[in-house]
Amino acid sequence: MSDTPRFKPNHHPGGGWGALNATARILREQSVVAQSTRTLLKMNKPDGFKCSSCAWPNPSRQKTFEFCENGAKALAFETTRKRVTREFFATHTVAELRGWTDYALEQEGRLEEPMRYDASTDRYVPCSWEDAFADIAAELAALGDPNEAEFYTSGRTSNEAAFLYSVFVRAFGTNNFPDCSNMCHEPTSRGLPKSIGIGKGTITIDDFAAAEAIFIVGQNTGTNSPRMMTNLVEARHRGVPIVVINPMPERAHVRFTEPQDAVQMATGGSTKIATEFVQVRISGDIAVLKGIMKALVEMEDEAVATGGEPVLDRDFIAAHTHGIEALLVDLRAVEWAEIERISGIGEDQIRRVAAIYARSRATILCYGMGITQHQFGSNAVQQLANLALLRGNIGKPGAGIAPVRGHSNVQGDRTVGIDEKPTEAYLDQFAKVWNFEPPRAHGHDTVESVEAMISGAAKVFIAMGGNFVHAIPDTPIAYEAMSRLRMTVAVSTKLNRGHVVHGRKSYILPCIARAEIDRQATGPQRVTIEDATSMVGSSGGILEPASPHLLSEISIVCRMAKETLRRVRPDITTIDWDAMEADYALIRDKIAAVYPTLYENMNERLKQPMFHLRNSAREREWNTPTGRANFLVFDGMDMDKRIGGSDMLRLATIRSHDQFNTTLYSNSDRYRGVYNDRMVVFMNEHDMRARGIEHLGPCEMETVSEDGKRRVLGGLRALRYSIPPGSVAAYYPETNGLLPLYHHDELSKTPAAKSIPVLVRAASEADAGPAIRAA
Secondary structure (H helix, E strand, C coil): CCCCCEECCCCCCEEHHHHHHHHHHHHHHCCCHHHHHHHHCCECCCCCECCCCECCCCCCCCCCCCCCHHHHHHHHHHCCCCEECHHHHHHCCHHHHHCCCHHHHHCCCEECCCEEEECCCCEEEECCHHHHHHHHHHHHHCCCCHHHEEEEECCCCCHHHHHHHHHHHHHHCCCCCCEHHHHCCHHHHHHHHHHHCCCCCCCCHHHHHCCCEEEEECCCHHHHCCCHHHHHHHHHHCCCCEEEECCCCCHHHHEEECCCCHHHHHHCCCEECCCEEECCCCCCHHHHHHHHHHHHHHHHHHHHHHCCCCCCCHHHHHHHEECHHHHHHHHHHCCHHHHHHHHCCCHHHHHHHHHHHHHCCCEEEEECHHHHCCCCHHHHHHHHHHHHHHCCCCCCCCCEEEECCCECCHHHHHHCCCCCCCCHHHHHHHHHHHCCCCCCCCCCCHHHHHHHHHHCCCCEEEEECCCHHHHCCCHHHHHHHHHCCCEEEEEECECCHHHHCCCCEEEEEEECCCCECCEECCEECCEEEECCCCEEEEECCCECCCCCCCECHHHHHHHHHHHHHHHHCCCCCCCCHHHHHHCHHHHHHHHHHHCHHHHCCHHHHCCCCEEECCCCHHHCCCCCCCCCEECCCCCCCCCCCCCCCCCCEEEEEECCCCEECCEECCCCEHHHCEECCCCEEEECHHHHHHCCCCCCCEEEEEECCCCCCCCEEEEEEEEECCCCCCEEEEECCCCHHHCCCCCECCCCCCECCCCEEEEEEECCHHHCCCCCCCC
């Protein structure tokens, strides 16, 4: 197959034969066709293992195949037969590997043994686990303050590993927990509790069967949570309207062919998903939501005046909410012209959408990072909560608010203690269970951890999975800051950018994968995962580990903690790391002790396939200062600060269809018709003409910065696409250098990657190569 870039509009439905062909190609490339075909049958099954990709829940009634295209790709990459050997590291210097693409690094396969960076040869060399843990412990012990270390957690980390990691780090003396949730759904965790008393969604998977309308806001379902498409297809077959609010039309939202539907596959059929597509301008989400609510209020005012049926749920509002009067004043004062100007959506369409919402007696409001990754992402989440509360769409069958989380256990990690801002109640219970006093001061989130690296305050960085350095903003600045650290440690399964951008000392600690058997002293172990709907289930691998030299994440945490605390906290004698490494049920007993209202009798409850963590808002119990669900007013409608002149555009960084987080399964994006290229900018035709930019012509982007630093990205080609005027999109993580560290949500500090102020200009063909230029 040619590697020449191609751009061909895609008019095919999402899913279908395209998904099956793409899956088969990945399995062949990783040489795991027979192995993965068998293994896929155990994915997301009660006696099998949880997918390491997205956090979408399993259905109540299981099918033979409970995986999607991207889940199969994730499994193929994780169980690949390719290996990164010591001979590979002996052959390639780190300086050379730093010049490789992320896709090329990932393609080398699974890591086999612990490796230590040797500065004298600029190569990674093998080391023993014992030597690695001893050196890591020595570096941590040598710090002047525990807060000079940063402890990152990826969303693929199990509940048991994350819980022990939090115990280790708090025993060490800090709450520095930069976490992948800081970069995606932190506005949910910080903003939603102010509205409904909990930072999680309120639905379960069964609610989709009872919903009378489904709204999807700022979320590309077909790429980021493909198994959700089954729920949407089933809803459409029942005649349920689906409203999609997004700047770009996504193929799976237009039409979708269910790969498990034999009739559709045989006949080339498909299902229309979006009954109403609202193509909002980037940063116009709050304006659209206010417009829908304003239309509802006007319908209610008319109903009151004419004695008609109420539109708002007056009984629910009276019994369960606070602040409706202030919200009504705000909505009545908003001008329709202003709503249209900011959102880019006409009043007629907004009223049409509001009518769909008003007719439905049970509506699910789903949203993704298109809502959260803005400077006022937390406020946008609260406006979605307002919309739900107006018609009592929380705490009844078929209704609720549904943040669609990304990584498989990103929600669970936060539940079991990965939180840089722990509550006093949690810390009190923690101290009672472990019999030592944890640190009380709040620690660093992702933005604060990078700031600490830049200032020199941070000295050590330890990552439980993930590709932190390539996921964070201000890439060139972050690269330089991380290279000045005393030590970086990465617990990983495969090579990534974080291994070649590292501190003066660096360790790669390879772990077993989710699909592999985890054998400990008491036998094979299982771990637990929490999905996006607060359902918890167990996961146990079925394949032999990729190498006999691998350790589980839990073993790595236990041994690193034991060696470190022996040096820095010999007074803590209540943690039996050896026993918990040998038997994960003991870890779950401690989780139940620290979280008695959520995880009571955890081991016993795991005898069933899944159990639900109590969700107070779902039960219409509001854990807020008012004791009620709160309507929260956002002053104005601009989702981002207005800066720059008339030439400024808003950039949303996006994933390709062949991508999960920073992992690239290929350099193509068939849903958008882009092949063998990622250095493209999706632009509105009017914006291209105004700037003298040709379709597929060379261009560059520059951030409209507020800190005096220039951030420029060249080597791009403009692609004419259906996107609103004033809005552009380009792939992440290639565009992370354009995202300033200071450009984040006011409340949660989540980087505002979905609305970066940029200038786009034509460039010469000489600048149209693959290289990235950032300054």
